[in-house]
Amino acid sequence: MIKFFKKLFLLPFRKVSKHAKKENLSPERNRKHVGKNLFFLAIAVFAIFIFRLVWLVTVNHIGDTNLKEYATYNYQSTIKVPAKRGTIFDRYGTPIAVDSSNYTIYVVLDKKQTDVNHHKLYADKSEFPKLTNFLNSQLGIDKKLIETQLNLKGAKQVQFGTKGSNISLKKMQDLQKAADDQGLVGVGFSATTARSYPMSNVGSGFASQFIGTTTSNNDTLVGADGLELAYNHVLSGKNGVETFQKDASGHPLPGTTKVIKQVENGSNVYTTIDSRIQELLESKMDQAAADSGAQQLSATIMTKDGQILATTQRPTYTPDTKNKATDQKYFTWNSLLFQSSFEPGSVMKTFLMSSALDSNKVNLNATYNRTKFKIADVTIYDADFNENEGQYQKPVMGVSFADGFMMSSNVGMSTIEQNMGYPLWKQYLQKYKFDMRTRTGLSGEIASALPAANVVSQVQSAFGQGIAVTQIQLLRGWTAFANEGVMLEPHGVSQIVNPNDQTERSVGREVIGKPVSDSAISKTLNLMEGVDTNATYGTAFTNLGDPQDNIAPNSPLIQINGQPAAVKTGTAQIAAAGGGYISGLESNLYSMVAMYPASNPDFIMYMNIKLPTKPWTLHYISRVINPVLTLAEARKSEIFQSTSVTKAGAVKIGAYKDKNPGDMADQLRQEILQPVLVGSTTNPGSKIVSQSIAANQKVDANTRILLLTNGDPVMPDMYDWTKKQVEQVAKWYQLKVTYSGSGNKVVDQDVAASANLKRGQSITVTLGH
Template sequence: MVKHSVSTRRRVAASILCVVIIVGAFVVRLVDIQVVRADQLVTASLEKTSGAGTLYAPRGNIVDTNGVLLAASVTLFDVTISPKDVDDISRKDENGDTVTIPAAEALAEVAAVIGQKPEVVQQIVKDALTNDPSSNFAFLTRSVDYATYQALIDLKKRGTWWIYTQQTSGRTYPNGAVAGNVVGYVGSDNAGLGGLELAYDTCLTGQNGQQAFQRSKDNVALPGTTEITKQPEPGGELKLTIDSDLNWYLQQLVASQVQAQGAKWGTITVTEAKTGKIRAIAEAPSLDPNDVSSTASENRRSRVFQDRFEPGSVFKPLTAASLIDAGLATPASPVVADYRYKPKNGASIKDALPHERQQLTLAGVLQTSSNTGTSQLGERLSPEKRYNYLNAFGFGHGSSIGFPGEQKGVLHPWQEWDNQTYYTTMFGQGVDVTGIELAGAYQAIANLGERLPLTLIEGCSYPDGTVTEVPAEPKAVRVVSEKAALETLGMMETVVTEGFWSASLEIPGYRVAAKSGTGEQIIDGILQDTFYSSMAGAVPADDPEYVVTVTLKDPLYKRSSAAAAPVFKEAVLQVIKKYGIPPSATPGANYPGTY
């Protein structure tokens, strides 16, 4: 009995020992797995079972006022290769026999699809392997379109397994250079680099989202495990006030004249007189944002916003409107205009061409663009008041659009005007303006004396319905009285009907108000023999709907405003056709030019 119990106790002890050892071993392993290597193992397991995907939120579109796409996002593909895996491939030929394609030939196929030379592709592979013999990643090309992607996928299916594609986003401008200088362009990272693409980058940029899921071995999401870890935020759609059809026509027009006249560049703007909405900004040479690199860098900007020039006689109607508004002149105010005028302060004013003594009215002064006449009548208004009027017309202030790199005109304070500038500011010399400032000043005249801030953007709308960047309700500022504006428009009509370029300007059946300008330019202290040729006006003259301005730099065959006049007429005609403006029912103002 005793013996038996001893052996039992030993066996029990041995069993307990065994159990303790086994349990101990398990505990050690457990601690090892759960504590010591926990992080490593969890990471490894997650790597094998979880997948992540990008939820693409493309950059927003840019559309014109009618919703026509000017800029859109497009899915593109980057093509990559695993250099270490580049090898002969085998594929089945049409008879079903397996054939081996040498690596060089397979690379040549890929090169043909992506539009590269085979040597280039081979060099990429070679370079990658030289840097790192185990390299498994190198870019072959970036941003190829869907057709190329499809061709690559076909190649991949036929055995070229060591090429890969990555989805990426690109930008396309279906209308090419239409309003291209205003729309601007993006860089290779799809962020705005110029124009409105840059100015409204915040509105347009989308934020890609992320989703996570548990996946099977072959990378298929397990049902019910997909979780959006970051909501995608698509970019907003930027709507412009521009009408792309009108803009195209005017671009074609100004480009034709720039070519015909051998000019450096030319611009046309069309602005709605009663709202301040810019309907067209045409520039030549223009930028095709699809192919920025083929456009010279000085042609990538918008000259209407970014170039300053001396306007010349297009300033005269503003002086005339100021005089009438101040009650110091009427369209019939007489003045004796000689070729030269030598005021008491020592300045010397002369007209563009020698002429006999003329007995002009204020209307005649505008019609014949008389510098001496303008000077004598303009004297009636103190320089301080004239400065205030020009300031109120918006010169020296740029626009409220905030175009990237926008310039402001230069209007020196009246105290700084010397004896000559005292007079020349009356007819647009000694001041610098931008195209948009000139359009803004004429908008004030055309809107019967009330100036509105010009706008280029209707707003930025997001897919959830919110709209931002809507310009504030325009606050009209009265610059001159309605009477002064109407009489000025009437005087400008005589420029069209009886002025120098009336043959190039008159439109049968329509009342058009316009004024020409030939701006001088001094480069490195030397007065150039080429000019800024411009024309600005409004239609219809009795109740203007649209303001049109034209500027050409350095036309060679017609060096004066004669180069801009036919462009102005064609532009006005197109505006008339585009917006269905009926012919004028009332007779023209017909102010007499002489007395």
């Protein structure tokens, strides 16, 4: 290009010189000729510059450089505005999980780093020993690692592994002060986005496996487990984008900021947890773990309408012990509440007895002999026979079924199951929904398993063996005992608040069926109170008392303000890895459910202890249940106070066709809706084929939505449904419905829930109030 312009510029002068010599022109004529040539040269150069300018404006490139982008980079910046992750609160607004910053310690080695007065801001070799002792004593970092990092060839700044990262704000401030006091130079801290769990810092974990944790993905927090994972899409916001102009020095110019995309912060999630009850439960569980030496413990307290007030397990973790959590031998990140199934033992007898009473298959005053029960090739004995080397400790002959329940007789419950017949017992297991996950919106909920297709497992399920359930399924079933036979869905979230539009969605009472009558429930609760108060047969009646828990001798073991509770104790054998059960006198899972008040419960509490290493006593459980239920009773007015909503948020219905039914049910509950799956979901290819509310409609929170699956037709539990919802299922299955009674809600149906249906079948539905 330079050679071209050089030739172009010199060409006229060469021509003029040559022409002048040839023509022998006078100086005047020669000047005119030169001027003429210069004029045309100027026009040519100007044309070239205009062409180049047009080219640059049009193409915006010089070589590989994009001029527009280069100019924008120099005078305009585009930045990401990170969205704030929503906060998780307890039911009253106490923060449980909040955004914060963690810090990583580093040491500057770059000798160019000085301040304006040329004072060094780096550490030199003479200070390495002092730095090594400082980092080792303050953070426990291995000295060899420190020395290796400080002596890295060519390094300008070094860090010190995991022990030098994830430092809390307070710890960072303490370290900075300590470094300043010791005159250490070059020590600094870099901040990263983190999640803080302030309630866990007061002692033990704070519902740790239930609340969960987060992990960082490109400096954005995402849920890793627990509620943090399940409600990640609710808690996570959407990042915004802004641009601003800057001067030649790169400083932002005032008033030039433009919002390209508005930031949307994540919604805040209010749990149902009561912090005071949770804190008490944590401390009492620490005591129970130490006293029993058990492998695992878990406990949950819930209100009659399904609100989880507190839940925890051992082993657990706190933010400070999270990195060492797996050092505990029997630790699991899974929540034992809903991510672990097990054989529950004798607490299952509450469901058997209520089912037998509801179906009139047991006479409580009738008697039986509890010597043994033979089924196929298995002989079933009662616990006191097995525990005392074949010698019964309580009456054997002519025992009533009522007394058999209170003493937790396996022989008596097996007899009742045989009187019912397994098809009827299975029907009640399905009414209590032990064949279905709760789908409360908690990620990773594990499936349960009804008894295998053999008579031994079917009979053993009467006393909680040969059947696998989750704790949250048990708690769901027991809500029927606190609501006159009406079963409610448990939930751990009470409200979702969107900070962007200030709308709120509050979780309401969710009725999911009525497995048994209120009469059957009332009689079963009376028997459960006898478990606590009957001096002869009650397994929770204590002769010795418990001075540590202020329980006098010869009195109920479970007492709340001096009053007994409705109780059922449980002992379950634990399946061995190679088949069969673990052997040993105390190689069991011990448990208890307690409901208070006994006749009309407001609270339900369940606790179990797996494989204690100390001599077994129910006091390990009573010392947890008594104080926790007592505190819950004292806080009852606050717990059951109604929550006002300032601005109710609506839910936009999506298109759910071809989606996985279970996943969709979880997602809709996270949106504060009440999904009901209609049809079998047992097939691997199960999917949704229709929905009762069309896509794109906006509905209120807690609206019931029916989702039809491609599985075999199955009768849903229609209790509390509207006539319109019944008609929707009738349309899907071409059912012929006859209505009886008057009212606007279903109170009964002639085809049992979970029973197989045939298209075109006739059913009768009773309406009431």
